[in-house]
Amino acid sequence: MSRPTRGFVGKRRAPRDRRLPPGQYDIGRDFPVLTAEVTPSVRTERWTMAIDGLVRQPGKWTWDELHRLPQEEYRGDIHCVTTWSKFDTRFGGVSVDLLLDQVEPLPEATHVLATSTTGYTTNLPLEHLRNGKAWLVWTHEGKPLHREHGGPVRLLVPHLYFWKSAKWITKLTLLDHDEQGFWERNGYHDLGDPWTEQRYQGD
Amino acid sequence: MTDPRGWRYAEVAEVRHDTPHSVTLCLDVPGRVRHLAGQHYVVRLTAEDGYRAQRSYSVASAPDAPLLELFVERLEDGEVSTYLADVVEPGDELEIRGPIGGWFAWNGTTPALGVGGGSGVVPLISMLRHNSDNFRIAASVRTAEDLPYANELTAAGALIAVTREDFGGRAKGRLTAQELLPLYAPGAVCYVCGSAAFAEAASMLLLDIGVPTEDIRVERFGPSG
Ligand SMILES: Cc1cc2nc3c(=O)[nH]c(=O)nc-3n(C[C@H](O)[C@H](O)[C@H](O)COP(=O)(O)OP(=O)(O)OC[C@H]3O[C@@H](n4cnc5c(N)ncnc54)[C@H](O)[C@@H]3O)c2cc1C
Numbered sequence: 096m097s098r099p100t101r102g103f104v105g106k107r108r109a110p111r112d113r114r115l116p117p118g119q120y121d122i123g124r125d126f127p128v129l130t131a132e133v134t135p136s137v138r139t140e141r142w143t144m145a146i147d148g149l150v151r152q153p154g155k156w157t158w159d160e161l162h163r164l165p166q167e168e169y170r171g172d173i174h175c176v177t178t179w180s181k182f183d184t185r186f187g188g189v190s191v192d193l194l195l196d197q198v199e200p201l202p203e204a205t206h207v208l209a210t211s212t213t214g215y216t217t218n219l220p221l222e223h224l225r226n227g228k229a230w231l232v233w234t235h236e237g238k239p240l241h242r243e244h245g246g247p248v249r250l251l252v253p254h255l256y257f258w259k260s261a262k263w264i265t266k267l268t269l270l271d272h273d274e275q276g277f278w279e280r281n282g283y284h285d286l287g288d289p290w291t292e293q294r295y296q297g298d
Numbered sequence: 299m300t301d302p303r304g305w306r307y308a309e310v311a312e313v314r315h316d317t318p319h320s321v322t323l324c325l326d327v328p329g330r331v332r333h334l335a336g337q338h339y340v341v342r343l344t345a346e347d348g349y350r351a352q353r354s355y356s357v358a359s360a361p362d363a364p365l366l367e368l369f370v371e372r373l374e375d376g377e378v379s380t381y382l383a384d385v386v387e388p389g390d391e392l393e394i395r396g397p398i399g400g401w402f403a404w405n406g407t408t409p410a411l412g413v414g415g416g417s418g419v420v421p422l423i424s425m426l427r428h429n430s431d432n433f434r435i436a437a438s439v440r441t442a443e444d445l446p447y448a449n450e451l452t453a454a455g456a457l458i459a460v461t462r463e464d465f466g467g468r469a470k471g472r473l474t475a476q477e478l479l480p481l482y483a484p485g486a487v488c489y490v491c492g493s494a495a496f497a498e499a500a501s502m503l504l505l506d507i508g509v510p511t512e513d514i515r516v517e518r519f520g521p522s523g
Contacts, residue, residue, distance in 0.1 A: 097305070097344040097393050102385045105345045106377045118352060128494045128518065133501045133511045178353075213511075243498070281400040282303070295340070295398065297301050 114172050114182055116289035122179035126235075128243045132213045137263055139247050142212070144194075144231065148269035151199035158247065161231065164189045169230055169251060174289040176256040186240075186251050188232030191224045191267075204269040208276060209250050209261040217261050217276035218285060219252065221269065228254055231264060256287040256294070302331045303398070305342065307391045311365055317444050319372045320417075321383040322358070324365040325392065332361050334403035335424040336489060336517075339368070339396030343381060353378040356420040356491075356517075357397065358447070360427035369446050371417040402489060402517040406432060409483050413473070413500045414438070415492025418519060419446050422489060426454055434481040438473050438496065457481060472499070475506040482507055491517040 108120065115121060128134075139158040147153040156164075168187045174180045200221065207219050223229070230251040233240050240246035245262025252259045258278050279285055284293040292298060312324035335357075342352040359367035372383035386392070402421065404410050406429035412422035415438045423446070425433050436457040439445045442465050451458060458466060459473045482488070488509050490500045497518045504514050 097342065097350065098307070098391075099346045100343040100381075100392065101390055103343040103345050103351075103381055105343070105349045105351055106375070107349065118350065128498070132516060133505065133514050134498065135511070277401070282398040295395065297304055 112182070115180055116174055117292050118294075119174055119178055119180040119289065122181050125179075126181060126184075126244065127175070127177075127179060132215065134243050135213050135263055136242060137212050137247055142247060143265065144248065145266045146194055146198045146269070147266065148208075149201040149204035149271060150269055151201065154194060154198040156194070161189060161233075161248070164193055167230060169232070169253060171253055173253050173257050173260075176258055176283065176287070176289075176294050180289075185234075185236050186230065186232040187234035187237070188230045188248070188251070190227065191229040191231060191250075192227065194231070194267075195225070200269055203271045206270045206273045208268045208270060208274050209259075209264060210266040210268065211261050211263040212265045213263055215261060215263070215277050217259050218274055218279055219255070219259055220273070220286065223252060223255065223286075224267075228252065254288075256284075256289055258283065259287050302329060303396055305393055305395045308366065308394050310386055310388050310390045310392060313386055313388055315383075316369075317446060317448075319383075319444060320446065321370050321372065321386070323368045323370065323382065323386065323392075324359075325368070325394065327366050327394065330366060331397060333357050333366075333397035333424075334400070334405060335361060335428040336403040336421045337397035337399045338421070339366070339394050340398065341368075341378065341382070342393045342395070343378060344393065351377050354398070356424070358420045358423045358427075360424060363427070369417060369420045369423075371444075371446075399517075402491070402515050404428070404433075404487070404489065408432065409486040410434075410489060411478075411481055411483075411486045412436070412489045412491070413478070413504070414490075415496030415500065416440070416444070417446060418490075418492025418496060418517070419451070421491055421517065423447050423450065425489065426450065430454055434483075434486075436473060436478060436481060438492070438500075473503060475503045478503055479507045482509060484508075486513070488514045489517070490514060492519060494518045 145155045250261045250264045308325040308327040314322040338356045355368045412435045414422045438459040
């Protein structure tokens, strides 16, 4: 437990909403952008989504093929490690379960490395992409996902800090070990659970 | 915890107010890990009842400077920046962790260009202090009085763009691609830092003057930076 900081009271703005994880605040209608690279323009005609690594048959989908799959909507909250949370927001796309079922993960697959068209990577335990917890999305609030927010297609894993929801997603690689991604190599947490404030390595 | 970058208490050695809306804190960090220019620390404040708030602050000091220097812009109604600017005194202890970040970091050996908006200039100051021979810098601020490290920037011949006032013979207005062009040497890595809006605009200017995407590194200072 940290020692109190002399004279610090804090601004406990408004009563805390139970949807708000510790250390987060409600950003309201804004949707800030946080990325380490220049925002790319990805052309949907050329874009593909691949799943490879420890799977029975690697899969690849074009933009059109992805759109022919049964679509789902996520409606709920998202949490960014820079301390904002956004409540009750809507994303549309396909469930990651659907794609994983098609490629059939091998029993030894335990982790996933997600890669973006920019080369950005992030790591996640496979179970955190399973059972209705993760999506590939291309709409936000019913409109095409803006490229600053990862359009045309981003990964959405809303129960973890938002840097895990890789923008401009193009590939998932299944592994039998955890391999650190971009922010994780730079000191951020391997899992990133907002409810236990797993912001940095060692939290 | 023995993690050399983990939470620890630093003593505040010096508190300065170099511009009207900021505070500069020099911290004595026990067992400090040498940072790379561009990296940041996290400051965590704890109230008597255990309520906590934490924010990231870039390092302004050079890697070899004895004290760790942070420059914090005081945001009206900001939770942490108003505390740091209004309450902290020499002799206080602050809980911190770092250095953090390996991407927005420069080891000083290759040519680089820094483009900073407002307090986004801070990590670029660390770079400038580390190796001014290899570093060109452009700073953009709203008003001249809010320019962080004005003397050092002027002495280094920085391009200073003041958006709301005429300044040093330059008419008020945003940075332009034309102004950045002479600062850029092909092959230089470009470090862009500031609010999300500034970072977006500045990276577009760099793309305009022909900087390859992969040579641009961006640090965005949170929601409202
Ligand atoms: C990697 C990194 C490096 C950084 N380096 C620096 C640096 O070197 N120097 C620097 O000055 N900053 C830096 N920042 C920004 C810094 O971390 C803080 O975001 C900044 O100091 C503001 O924190 P705060 O607690 O004062 O304001 P906050 O309390 O977080 O508020 C920010 C703004 O939002 C408004 N706000 C917040 N919550 C509410 C609410 N519930 N209702 C209404 N309004 C609200 C406030 O009025 C304020 O204007 C950096 C950020 C990052 C991510």
